[in-house]
Amino acid sequence: MSGEKRSIMYSLLVENKPGVLFRVASQFRRRHFNIESIAVGITERKDTSRMTVMMYGDEQMADDFARILRRTVDVLSVDRLRPEDTVKRELALVKIEREGIELLSELFDDGRAQVLYEGDNLVVQLVGEPEDVDELVERLDEEKVLEEVVRTGVVAICRR
Amino acid sequence: MSGAKAFVKALEGEDVDVIFGIPGGSIMSIYDELLNTGIRHILARHEQSAAHMADGYARASGRVGVCMATSGPGATNMATGVATAYMDSTPMVAITGQVPTYMMARDAFQEIDSTGIYTHITKYSFQPLRPSEVPWTVKAAFYLASTGRTSPIHIDMPKDVQTGEEEIPFPDSVTIRGYRRYVPPDPAAVAKAVDLLLESNRPIILAGGGVIKGGAYDLLLRFAESMNIPVATTLMGKGAIPENHPLALGPVGMHGTVQANKLINETDLILAIGVRFSDRTTMEVSGFAVDAKIVHFDVDPTEIGKNVTAYHGVIGDLRTSLKLMIDILHERTRRGKWGSWLKRVKELREEWHDKIVGVKSKFSxxxxxxxxxxxxxxxxxxxxxxxxxxxxxxxxxxxxxxxxxxxxxxxxxxxxxxxxxxxxxxxxxxxxxxxxxxxxxxxxxxxxxxxxxxxxxxxxxxxxxxxxxxxxxxxxxxxxxxxxxxxxxxxxxxxxxxxxxxxxxxxxxxxxxxxxxxxxxxxxxxxxxxxxxxIHPEEDVYPFVGPGKTLKDILLSAEGAGV
The missing domain is CATH 3.40.50.970 (Thiamin diphosphate (ThDP)-binding fold, Pyr/PP domains)
Incomplete structure (x- = not known):
C-alpha cells in the first residue's frame, strides 16, 4: 500500500457555513495526516467556499483520501491538483530588521519581494510558488535579519 | 408556531411511531408537545439504553429508530448507544436538548458541545438555530439516515429554538447538495464482476450487514442459488441467507465456523457484498484469502480497498448491483463449472455444520x-x-x-x-x-x-x-x-x-x-x-482464531487441538 511520499493537493468546494472546516479537518486528524497547508476563501457564490489543502502522502493515500473527502457531507466536490497542470501561489508577510533593506534589493531584484512598510522595521510581501517563498524566507533567516513570518498557505487553480 | 410543535409535527411527517428516551431540563418543550401527538414514548432508565432500544427497533424493522435525551449528561450517556449504531450502520435519528443559543459556550448548567461529540459518531450532526429551520432539519436528518450507507444522524435542539415562535415552513422534500447517495452502480463494473465470476473455479460469496441493511437478501439468495455459489457471512451478515440452507457456511472470523474459515482460504474469488472486512472477520490480513481475487460490492466508496485490497470494486446500491448481475447472467445463460469445488464445500459443511467443539460440559x-x-x-x-x-x-x-x-x-x-x-x-x-x-x-x-x-x-x-x-x-x-x-x-x-x-x-x-x-x-x-x-465457569468459546493469527490457525480446544 505504501509508495513514494510526495506533496498532494486537493481543491475542495464546500458549503460556506460553520462546522465545515471542523468536519474536513477531522478526517485528516483521525488518520494522523498532517495538513501541510490549508487556505479557505469564499468563491463567486456566497454560499460556497473553496479549500486548497496540501498534505504529504503516497498515491494510495491520495486516492483513498479523495474518496473520504467526497463522502463527507457538505463537501461539494474534490479535485486532485496535479503539479503539471496547476498554477499555485503563496503569499508571505515577513518582518525584517531595518538593516536588511540593502540585502533585500540585492537578493530580490526579480520583483518577488515588495516592501509594504518602512519604519524601525520593514514589512515585506513575498509572493511566488510555495517553494520560492520557502527559499526567500530561508535566505532572510540565514542573513539573521528575519523577525517574523506569516504565510497564507497555498492557493492553486487548475490551468485547464 | 413554536419550534417544539414544529419538531413533533415534522416527526409525525416522517411516520415516527415510537421514540425511546429520557426527558430533562433542556428538552421539556418537545416532551410537552409529544403529549399532543400519537407518537408512543418509551421511557428508558439510562440514555445509553434508549439509543440501544432505538437501534434494536431499527434493525428489527428496517425503519429509522429514534432516541431522545436532554443536554449534557443525557447527550454523553446516549453517545455510547449512538456510536454503537454508527459502527453497525443503523438508520437512526438521535435527538438531544441543548441550552439556549444565548447561553452557549458559557459552560451553562448541563451544557456540553454535543455537536462536537456527535459529529464523530454520526453521519451528520445538525443544530438548528431558529424555529423556522426545524422542519427542514428533521426531514434532512431522516433522509440522510435512511439513504446511501445508513447511519445515525444527530439533531441538537437548543431550548430557545424549541420555545421560540415564528412562521415555520414545512418542506415536502430536501436537497443536500454536498451529499452523494451512490445509488446506481456502473453497469460496466457489474459486467466485469460477472466476467471474473465466470472465470473463477472456486468462488465464494461473503455477505455482510449491508445485504440486510440494503434489503438485498432475497436477491442474494436468488443469485447464489441460480449460480450455485456457497455463501459465508460476517457476524453482521448473519441472516443474509438462512443458515440451514445447503449453500450457507456460517460466519467467517475470529469465532467463525470451521467450514467458512477453511473455505475462505481455499477460494479463488470472493464476491464480497456489503462487508467492511473488519479485523475480527479477516484476522491477520496478510494471511486472509491469499489465493483469492476480491470483488467488493458496497454502497460506500470508501470501503473499497480500506482494509483489504480489492481486485475489483463495484460501488452502488446492492439490490441494483445484484439485480444487474442476475440479468447479465441470465442473458449469457452460462453456468459456472465448479463441480469439484462444490463437492469440497459439501464435504466440509457436512463435517462441521452441526458439530459442537471445545465444550467442557453437556450443559453448555x-x-x-x-x-x-x-x-x-x-x-x-x-x-x-x-x-x-x-x-x-x-x-x-x-x-x-x-x-x-x-x-x-x-x-x-x-x-x-x-x-x-x-x-x-x-x-x-x-x-x-x-x-x-x-x-x-x-x-x-x-x-x-x-x-x-x-x-x-x-x-x-x-x-x-x-x-x-x-x-x-x-x-x-x-x-x-x-x-x-x-x-x-x-x-x-x-x-x-x-x-x-x-x-x-x-x-x-x-x-x-x-x-x-x-x-x-x-x-x-x-x-x-x-x-x-x-454454566461451567471455565467454559470457553471454540472454534477460535487467536489475536494476530490467520484464519488458517483454528483452535478447537484449550489444549491446542487444531484442524
Whole structure:
C-alpha cells in the first residue's frame, strides 16, 4: 500500500457555513495526516467556499483520501491538483530588521519581494510558488535579519 | 408556531411511531408537545439504553429508530448507544436538548458541545438555530439516515429554538447538495464482476450487514442459488441467507465456523457484498484469502480497498448491483463449472455444520442455543450481549431470516442486547424476542427491566452465567498464563430475585431439561422472563482464531487441538 511520499493537493468546494472546516479537518486528524497547508476563501457564490489543502502522502493515500473527502457531507466536490497542470501561489508577510533593506534589493531584484512598510522595521510581501517563498524566507533567516513570518498557505487553480 | 410543535409535527411527517428516551431540563418543550401527538414514548432508565432500544427497533424493522435525551449528561450517556449504531450502520435519528443559543459556550448548567461529540459518531450532526429551520432539519436528518450507507444522524435542539415562535415552513422534500447517495452502480463494473465470476473455479460469496441493511437478501439468495455459489457471512451478515440452507457456511472470523474459515482460504474469488472486512472477520490480513481475487460490492466508496485490497470494486446500491448481475447472467445463460469445488464445500459443511467443539460440559451454551433454535419459530428475534455469549450465538445459533439476529458487531458494546431486545419487541410485538446474555453484560443495562415491565414489552433474557467477564477470562486463560485480573465476580446478584423485584419473572435452571421447560414456559408468558443459567465457569468459546493469527490457525480446544 505504501509508495513514494510526495506533496498532494486537493481543491475542495464546500458549503460556506460553520462546522465545515471542523468536519474536513477531522478526517485528516483521525488518520494522523498532517495538513501541510490549508487556505479557505469564499468563491463567486456566497454560499460556497473553496479549500486548497496540501498534505504529504503516497498515491494510495491520495486516492483513498479523495474518496473520504467526497463522502463527507457538505463537501461539494474534490479535485486532485496535479503539479503539471496547476498554477499555485503563496503569499508571505515577513518582518525584517531595518538593516536588511540593502540585502533585500540585492537578493530580490526579480520583483518577488515588495516592501509594504518602512519604519524601525520593514514589512515585506513575498509572493511566488510555495517553494520560492520557502527559499526567500530561508535566505532572510540565514542573513539573521528575519523577525517574523506569516504565510497564507497555498492557493492553486487548475490551468485547464 | 413554536419550534417544539414544529419538531413533533415534522416527526409525525416522517411516520415516527415510537421514540425511546429520557426527558430533562433542556428538552421539556418537545416532551410537552409529544403529549399532543400519537407518537408512543418509551421511557428508558439510562440514555445509553434508549439509543440501544432505538437501534434494536431499527434493525428489527428496517425503519429509522429514534432516541431522545436532554443536554449534557443525557447527550454523553446516549453517545455510547449512538456510536454503537454508527459502527453497525443503523438508520437512526438521535435527538438531544441543548441550552439556549444565548447561553452557549458559557459552560451553562448541563451544557456540553454535543455537536462536537456527535459529529464523530454520526453521519451528520445538525443544530438548528431558529424555529423556522426545524422542519427542514428533521426531514434532512431522516433522509440522510435512511439513504446511501445508513447511519445515525444527530439533531441538537437548543431550548430557545424549541420555545421560540415564528412562521415555520414545512418542506415536502430536501436537497443536500454536498451529499452523494451512490445509488446506481456502473453497469460496466457489474459486467466485469460477472466476467471474473465466470472465470473463477472456486468462488465464494461473503455477505455482510449491508445485504440486510440494503434489503438485498432475497436477491442474494436468488443469485447464489441460480449460480450455485456457497455463501459465508460476517457476524453482521448473519441472516443474509438462512443458515440451514445447503449453500450457507456460517460466519467467517475470529469465532467463525470451521467450514467458512477453511473455505475462505481455499477460494479463488470472493464476491464480497456489503462487508467492511473488519479485523475480527479477516484476522491477520496478510494471511486472509491469499489465493483469492476480491470483488467488493458496497454502497460506500470508501470501503473499497480500506482494509483489504480489492481486485475489483463495484460501488452502488446492492439490490441494483445484484439485480444487474442476475440479468447479465441470465442473458449469457452460462453456468459456472465448479463441480469439484462444490463437492469440497459439501464435504466440509457436512463435517462441521452441526458439530459442537471445545465444550467442557453437556450443559453448555452451544447445547442451549441448539435447544432455543428448536423451540423458537423461524421469525423470532435474537439479540446478544457482547463477549462469550455473543460468540457462542454467532457460532451455534442458526439464523433463518434477515433482521432476526441483532448484535453489536463493530463497537462491541456490553449491555447492548437487553435494551436492543426491548426495542425489537416494540417493532415486532408479534414475534418472540430473546436476549442471549452473559452476567457481566446484563448487569450493565439490567435497569431496562423497569422499561420492559412498564411498557408491556416482554422479552426473554437467557443469562449464560459464569460469574465472570468470561471473554476476558478466556483470553487470560489462554494468553496470560491463567492470571485472572479483574474478571472474577465475588459478589453475584440473585438474578431471579432481581427480576422479580422489577415485576418480571425469574427462574434458575441446572439441567438441559429444566432449561427446555423454562424456555418453553417463558415463550407463553406476557411478562419478561430472566432465565439464569449457571454454566461451567471455565467454559470457553471454540472454534477460535487467536489475536494476530490467520484464519488458517483454528483452535478447537484449550489444549491446542487444531484442524
Amino acid at each position: 451454551p452451544p447445547h442451549m442455543l441448539k435447544i432455543m433454535r428448536e423451540l423458537l419459530p423461524p421469525d423470532s428475534i435474537v439479540t446478544t450481549e457482547v463477549g462469550q455469549n455473543q460468540m457462542w450465538a454467532e457460532l451455534y445459533f442458526k439464523v433463518l431470516k434477515p433482521r432476526t439476529f441483532i448484535t453489536s458487531g463493530g463497537l462491541g458494546t456490553m449491555g447492548f442486547g437487553f435494551p436492543a431486545a426491548i426495542g425489537a419487541k416494540a417493532a415486532r410485538p408479534d414475534v418472540p424476542v430473546v436476549d442471549i446474555a452473559g452476567d457481566g453484560s446484563f448487569l450493565m443495562t439490567m435497569n431496562s427491566l423497569a422499561t420492559s415491565v412498564e411498557e408491556g414489552l416482554p422479552v426473554i433474557v437467557v443469562i449464560l452465567n459464569n460469574s465472570s467477564l468470561g471473554m476476558v477470562a478466556q483470553w487470560q486463560r489462554l494468553f496470560y498464563n491463567r492470571r485472572y485480573s479483574a474478571v472474577l465476580f465475588s459478589s453475584i446478584p440473585d438474578f431471579v430475585k432481581l427480576a422479580e423485584s422489577f415485576g418480571a419473572e425469574g427462574v434458575r435452571v441446572y439441567t438441559l431439561d429444566e432449561f427446555k421447560r423454562a424456555f418453553t414456559e417463558s415463550l407463553k408468558d406476557d411478562v419478561t422472563t430472566v432465565i439464569d443459567v449457571p
